[in-house]
Amino acid sequence: MNAKGRVHKFGDNVDTDVIIPARYLNTASHKELAAHCMEDIDAQFVSKVQEGDIMVAEKNFGCGSSREHAPIAIKASGISCVIASTFARIFYRNAINIGLPILECDEAAKEIKDGDTVSVNFDTGVITDETTGKTYQAEPFPEFIQNIIQKGGLINSIL
Amino acid sequence: MGMTMSQKILAAHAGLDEVKAGQLINAQLDMVLGNDVTSPVAINVFEENGATAVFDNTKIAMIMDHFTPNKDIKAATLVKQTRAFANRYDIKNFMDVGMMGIEHALLPEKGLVGPGCLCIGADSHTCTYGALGAFSTGVGSTDMAAGMISGKAWFKVPSAIRFNLVGKPKGYVSGKDVILHIIGMIGVDGALYKSMEFTGEGIQYLNMDDRLCIANMAIEAGAKNGIFPVDDITREYCSGRYQGTPVEYTADEDAVYDETYTIDLGEIRPTVAFPHLPENTKTVDEIGENEVKIDQCVIGSCTNGRISDLRAAAEIFKGKKIAKGVRCIIIPGTQSIWLQAMHEGLFDIFVEAGAVVSTPTCGPCLGGHMGILAAGEKAVSTTNRNFVGRMGHVDSEVYLASPAVAAASAVAGYIVDPEKVM
Numbered sequence: 001m002n003a004k005g006r007v008h009k010f011g012d013n014v015d016t017d018v019i020i021p022a023r024y025l026n027t028a029s030h031k032e033l034a035a036h037c038m039e040d041i042d043a044q045f046v047s048k049v050q051e052g053d054i055m056v057a058e059k060n061f062g063c064g065s066s067r068e069h070a071p072i073a074i075k076a077s078g079i080s081c082v083i084a085s086t087f088a089r090i091f092y093r094n095a096i097n098i099g100l101p102i103l104e105c106d107e108a109a110k111e112i113k114d115g116d117t118v119s120v121n122f123d124t125g126v127i128t129d130e131t132t133g134k135t136y137q138a139e140p141f142p143e144f145i146q147n148i149i150q151k152g153g154l155i156n157s158i159l
Numbered sequence: 160m161g162m163t164m165s166q167k168i169l170a171a172h173a174g175l176d177e178v179k180a181g182q183l184i185n186a187q188l189d190m191v192l193g194n195d196v197t198s199p200v201a202i203n204v205f206e207e208n209g210a211t212a213v214f215d216n217t218k219i220a221m222i223m224d225h226f227t228p229n230k231d232i233k234a235a236t237l238v239k240q241t242r243a244f245a246n247r248y249d250i251k252n253f254m255d256v257g258m259m260g261i262e263h264a265l266l267p268e269k270g271l272v273g274p275g276c277l278c279i280g281a282d283s284h285t286c287t288y289g290a291l292g293a294f295s296t297g298v299g300s301t302d303m304a305a306g307m308i309s310g311k312a313w314f315k316v317p318s319a320i321r322f323n324l325v326g327k328p329k330g331y332v333s334g335k336d337v338i339l340h341i342i343g344m345i346g347v348d349g350a351l352y353k354s355m356e357f358t359g360e361g362i363q364y365l366n367m368d369d370r371l372c373i374a375n376m377a378i379e380a381g382a383k384n385g386i387f388p389v390d391d392i393t394r395e396y397c398s399g400r401y402q403g404t405p406v407e408y409t410a411d412e413d414a415v416y417d418e419t420y421t422i423d424l425g426e427i428r429p430t431v432a433f434p435h436l437p438e439n440t441k442t443v444d445e446i447g448e449n450e451v452k453i454d455q456c457v458i459g460s461c462t463n464g465r466i467s468d469l470r471a472a473a474e475i476f477k478g479k480k481i482a483k484g485v486r487c488i489i490i491p492g493t494q495s496i497w498l499q500a501m502h503e504g505l506f507d508i509f510v511e512a513g514a515v516v517s518t519p520t521c522g523p524c525l526g527g528h529m530g531i532l533a534a535g536e537k538a539v540s541t542t543n544r545n546f547v548g549r550m551g552h553v554d555s556e557v558y559l560a561s562p563a564v565a566a567a568s569a570v571a572g573y574i575v576d577p578e579k580v581m
Contacts, residue, residue, distance in 0.1 A: 017525070021526065022225075067196065068197065071299075089381070159308070
């Protein structure tokens with residue numbers, strides 16, 4: 001499995017309140033949530049994002065609330081993958097559970113710039129910044145988590 | 160190698176004699192929690208995957224607290240969906256308006272969580288119950304659905320940071336000041352993926368409401384859980400209340416900690432977190448007179464909506480008036496806290512000071528309802544997060560503080576040391 005797209009870059013401690021503000025949590029509709037994704041940190045995000053684009057952020061991405069609406073909104077907005085230096089732990093679980101690919105790679109998260117074109121090989125964990133030509137190696141997932149991803153999410157892995 | 164408290168609880172629930180930090184385990188759950196925002200997403204996952212039974216209808220709690228009494232049609236529709244699910248599967252701890260309180264005030268009060276239990280909740284502040292000596296952590300809605308179906312969840316066994324609390328807090332210093340001080344010290348990812356274990360002789364001076372507040376905000380340091388050892392304060396609180404069988408776990412003497420911090424509670428000053436992260440802390444001594452003028456004061460939430468918090472606010476408000484131009488909203492955490500506050504005469508004090516008293520709800524804490532901020536407005540709040548847009552407009556600001564500091568600031572009109580208004 002691979003992903004390739006244009007980068008939307010964010011900084012440290014992107015919290016779930018800016019990913020999807022609570023004023024929109026009165027719905028569970030993926031489409032409605034996607035329409036307000038990142039609204040309080042980048043009001044233009046939903047008009048700029050294209051199917052397959054990649055989100056890159058620095059440390060502690062997804063901190064705060066446990067709302068699964070956050071990875072759902074990102075995935076439904078068309079983002080194919082999130083790369084960050086580190087993820088907050090509940091966001092990390094939620095992303096895996098709903099099948100939003102995420103990768104931890106500090107060097108890539110720091111060096112990749114907004115607007116770069118990046119490709120990701122999920123089997124090897126290799127991230128390539130096609131704009132600069134530089135490649136990065138992400139941390140591989142533990143086998144236990146790879147198993148959840150291969151089965152298509154948590155529920156499929158337990159039923 | 161010795162185990163921490165958290166590791167012992169996880170090992171026991173995974174049927175293992177020993178676990179190590181980093182190990183991935185499947186563990187049996189004693190309680191699976193959701194609210195009116197997260198339960199509907201879990202119910203959708205449950206139903207879309209063809210599940211037809213819950214593992215145990217007494218070990219699931221669905222608490223309708225975030226947007227209730229329902230703020231709009233969409234919120235009402237989510238609660239209606241949850242209510243129908245709860246009826247269909249006979250979920251014993253479905254709590255609707257009239258029974259409900261803010262989930263993390265309600266579950267300990269009702270005795271649904273207690274020492275040694277393992278709880279997951281589709282709400283990040285589920286870490287609150289560590290105050291009772293439980294292992295309790297926030298998860299998402301898919302984990303909640305999987306927990307409702309199987310009664311199990313997977314965990315990566317956390318390593319731990321130990322906070323050795325010594326000394327006795329002075330003056331108006333409460334549990335809120337202790338946890339804000341710690342988050343200011345280690346940062347919002349200072350305990351990422353880890354347990355925060357609060358131990359030491361100083362915990363004898365922290366009542367259960369202080370401990371619930373401290374464990375509640377462990378997530379604001381990125382922690383997986385916060386936990387206190389069980390002592391006489393815990394035993395007294397849980398006696399006649401906890402519906403399960405309490406099991407007391409203590410950390411091994413040779414338990415391994417990533418770090419140990421010793422904190423003298425006697426040195427901590429009333430502390431405020433400035434926008435827009437809980438780690439941006441200053442003591443009240445570092446904040447100038449009139450430096451932070453406020454438009455609103457909120458006293459409530461799963462962090463500080465308990466009876467000790469309301470008493471602390473009432474002590475400040477008694478015989479005083481809230482400053483002109485400040486709206487003050489007081490939100491008792493549960494129905495029984497509400498009744499107790501009323502019987503103690505606290506509502507007379509609040510209303511005479513010029514505050515309003517709400518029914519229990521998460522309400523303004525997450526910008527839901529009951530006190531939303533306009534652009535440019537500032538609130539001092541006893542809640543737990545001050546992220547961009549948290550209580551309303553993206554250009555509003557939230558300052559996190561204890562009930563005493565929040566109440567004193569409401570009286571002064573700007574953020575102030577409680578000593579200065581008393």
